[in-house]
Amino acid sequence: MIDKIAWLHLADGRILSTRSRGKEVYYLPGGKREPGETDAETLVREIREELDVTIKEESIAPAGVFEAEAHGHACTLVRMTCYTAEYAGTLAASSEIEEVVWLTYADRDRVSAVDKIIFDHLHETGRLK
Template sequence: MSSDSAPLIVRIAAAVIRDGQGRFLLVRKRGTTAFMQAGGKIESGETSLTALQRELLEELGLAVEAGEAKFLGCFEADAANEPGHKVRADLFELFLDDQVAPAAEIEELIWLSPSAPEIPILAPLTRDHVLRLPRQTNEH
């Protein structure tokens, strides 16, 4: 790919998961340094919601009903783990007060307060879009 060609786009579905305290659940994949939303690539024939449900079950053991996930919009940012690529992410908001555990390729998860004094390394999508989203209420 030459330097003047457009970056490749990776289509993903990701979850903006918050708890009752307004913290965000972030994950770090094995072998990487940046924390990001749970989720992943949308496979051929999948809707973004179906991809999100599959990824959350694989990564966190979290079964999500369609009505629990509120679509927030489509956002684009540089890919955290694929140089020269951008992610185009369909983001969904979920509220969670249950415990989840990392599974599959997830090495670590954290609950991050946007006002935390020390912020870990964040994926561009998380840093530039997710943390700037207005806080929603916990009402469905």
């Protein structure tokens, strides 16, 4: 089981997504926790590393937990614990991130398996066009 924390940032019916260097699919921003980190600490650190912005900790709110086979890892599940949050700064690709994009439901085939489940949920609830 791969345990990951993700940031769901939606605007105008689109969701912020990222593509790492050398990867062909898009992933929601976030990542794996370091030993002893809380979900909030992981979210703040990962988003700062990947997108060069600061998550406003007081605004962090749970948005669901989703599971699917990990992309590129047969027989391994990924559990994505998702949060919404406000941020400060200007979004920019940083660290291992090569591209930052805004995706819609029509882009569902361009994301990882767990992200597809999240896209379905957001589309069904009217949050993702």
